[in-house]
Amino acid sequence: MTRSIHLSAPDVGPLEESYVIAALRSGWVAPAGPDLEAFEQAIAERAGTGGAVAVSSGTAALHLALLGVGVEAGDVVIVPTLTFVATANAVRYTGARPVFVDCDPQTGNVDVGLLAELIRRLRSRGERIGAVVPVDMFGSCVDYTALLPVCADAGIPVVEDAAEALGASHRGRAAGSFGQVGILSFNGNKIMTTSGGGMLVSDDAALLARARHLSTQAREPARHYEHRETGYNYRLSNLLAALGRAQLVRLDEMIARRRQLRERYAKLFAPVPGVQLIGGEDGESNCWLTGIAVEPARCGWHAADLGAHLADGDIETRPVWKPMHLQPVYAGAECLLTGAAERLFAEGLVLPSGSALGEPQVTRVLRAIDEFLATRPGAPTR
Structure with missing residues (x-):
């Protein structure tokens, strides 16, 4: 099990x-x-x-x-x-x-x-x-x-x-x-x-x-x-x-572990058109959570599709934060918007990022993502 x-x-x-x-x-x-x-x-x-x-x-x-x-x-x-x-x-x-x-x-x-x-x-x-x-x-x-x-x-x-x-x-x-x-x-x-x-x-x-x-x-x-x-x-x-x-x-050790995992995600998604990692590219992030933004028109699939595939393998993911102006508790609140947060909520997915993940678990996550990408139209050759 x-x-x-x-x-x-x-x-x-x-x-x-x-x-x-x-x-x-x-x-x-x-x-x-x-x-x-x-x-x-x-x-x-x-x-x-x-x-x-x-x-x-x-x-x-x-x-x-x-x-x-x-x-x-x-x-x-x-x-x-x-x-x-x-x-x-x-x-x-x-x-x-x-x-x-x-x-x-x-x-x-x-x-x-x-x-x-x-x-x-x-x-x-x-x-x-x-x-x-x-x-x-x-x-x-x-x-x-x-x-x-x-x-x-x-x-x-x-x-x-x-x-x-x-x-x-x-x-x-x-x-x-x-x-x-x-x-x-x-x-x-x-x-x-x-x-x-x-x-x-x-x-x-x-x-x-x-x-x-x-x-x-x-x-x-x-x-x-x-x-x-x-x-x-x-x-x-x-x-x-x-x-x-x-x-x-142990904080620096835990940050280093999360950063290594982010780098592996970056390598995995690098050849995939329409997918980019969210933030953390300046080398000064603690890489608490690694998220991706997905453009369905370019890659042919939605963030929720990947989330559902990983859920089938008992791997937790999460959408990016639902914006406050969309939350029922703040309905009608004043805001100044460009649509960027709504797009990240619709197209974003946060991936397993914990420093407690062992190598077998990391391998399992990366393999599950790789399997998903391999079934998509126009999948890159690896």
Whole structure:
């Protein structure tokens, strides 16, 4: 019986086990302790920021980051339409309203020229733009060289959603370090995991202190329980931080494994007309997920055809994110579109990309794709 091959399963082993057991035996099992502090410091060093605050999820980190840059009820916050729903949901948590902007058709990251146009439109009618939230899609950083001046000129804070991009960089600068604050995610399917968890990273010590305070139910420094404002139960546990510390030791190894797999996909699809890999071509991506964009008119088949063929072999794939402006929960939301995100959703497919995939599993995936391509009209000679 063959085992299922998943898109991006957790990659954990003996090192992670040893760290978690040591944390258990230390007695620090609550959302406080030496592993938590050490994990924050290590992530801040990796991101090249002055500090970090570990929380229960990337979504929690986004919520606190938006509050930290001053987003208020009634503001608008500009969010890419091609993203996971958490990016938009966190905006709603603050009482602000997400306005969606389309993506670059090659990378899936935000279209910076379109972003600039949207800022002008919103400003022209007197909207207060609380923040711009660029998302580093599939592990490849946004073009921050172009984006940051646009936001700086408009006086709008940037909250970098680097949930998918830990270990990636843009022109040598680490993901998470762009803008006033960045956020990371350690969900079970991410490049490294703490089971569930997230992190704010920033050079703004006051913002981080505020986030830390709010993440612990906004408890005041008194012997009794004193609360002057509404806080949140968002702190990461010491046990999960211990898991994260072990994962961080192995991060470069896991990125290298995903990059090698992406290169093998690139080689496999290179002779196929109408198929290209999405993003990640600058050598600075962490290659979290490898996706392809398929032009049916050129190659004679649809992304869903390949997905169905792989599903028959118990191999998981997934469409590219369904754009936010197409989601029922955001029906009627304001947006500025070119159609790029809709095309990627219709024509894109994300392939198994996990670093935990062994060579037999990788071979099985590549062979299944090869078998599919061999049956298509005009299949290239191999």
